[in-house]
Amino acid sequence: LFIKEVKVAGKRYIVCRNEAVAIEEAETRRQVVAALDRQLKRGDKALIGNSAYRRFLRPVSDAKPGRKSKLFEIDAGKLAEEARFDGVFVLRSNARISPLQAVLRYRDLQNVERLFRVAKATMRTRPIYHSSDAAIRGHVFCSFLALILHQALDEKLRRAGKRVEWADLLRDLD
Template sequence: YHEVCEAHLARIVRVDLKSELFSYSIDEQALTHAQLMDGKLLLVTNAADLAPAQVIERYKSLADIERGFRVLKSEIEIGPVYHRLPDRIRAHAMICFMALILYRVMRSRLAASQTGLSPERALALLRRIQHHRAKLPDDKTIEGVSSMTAEQVDILSAIGASKPDKNRQLTFL
């Protein structure tokens, strides 16, 4: 009886607990229903105003949302932060949302330009670009951006960012 229950077959296999020996019967109607439903996912919703196609569309979008949280935790590395004030909770959620949007825009632009790079790899290559500022003995300051490789220039072009000049740093990195 316990094995039948653990296998979630109690609706189909009816075990006679009053019998001295183990005996059971098969509920043919329940078996037919189980065979009909085999391999299908049943979606239940409390939103009565949605059409079946809309329910399926929303269910499929959950996977995209879960992928977004996985990206936030792994690639973007936003770890758990414990807030208790509502304004700080909202601010943290907004930062996470903006980071995810930037990640997805970057991913789609890199894919559209067929660079073959992931956002993580592209950012790793762009991080090598440095802004230098040196103060000379006569109190003169010179500054500039390190020379860029062709790959870095291609990445900037692919994501729609302009090449930094000597007066601007890449603030998004």
């Protein structure tokens, strides 16, 4: 992980590049472009509605008498421009912590958000409407406790070298 602190107009930015994420993003783009290329060979009009595809296209004028005109083609310049930012993210912070600490806190935030998404899906939670502040606090407390227990169990299993699907684990606990 590359980390560099930059100050611009009195604001603190932390520029980061994660090589593992860069590799994933390049592979994802390669797959999108391969699918886009296949789709272009079938006809390009349907592509305009797909934002994942559209950002890599450029309009062309290829109208020839007696031939079907080509409206779009893959824009190599856009691909190269996007590739420049593979694995790059920028944090803005006014906290008095080191750049590394800021990145680690950001990762903690990402983990909490990921855990909430997993918890919502795995535990099939749905919006619950409460009529009192005490009920809301209780619901948030129970949700947070479940989140902490989920993370602790996940960490314990990881350290033990065990890969267990959450659906199977919950079924066993039921």
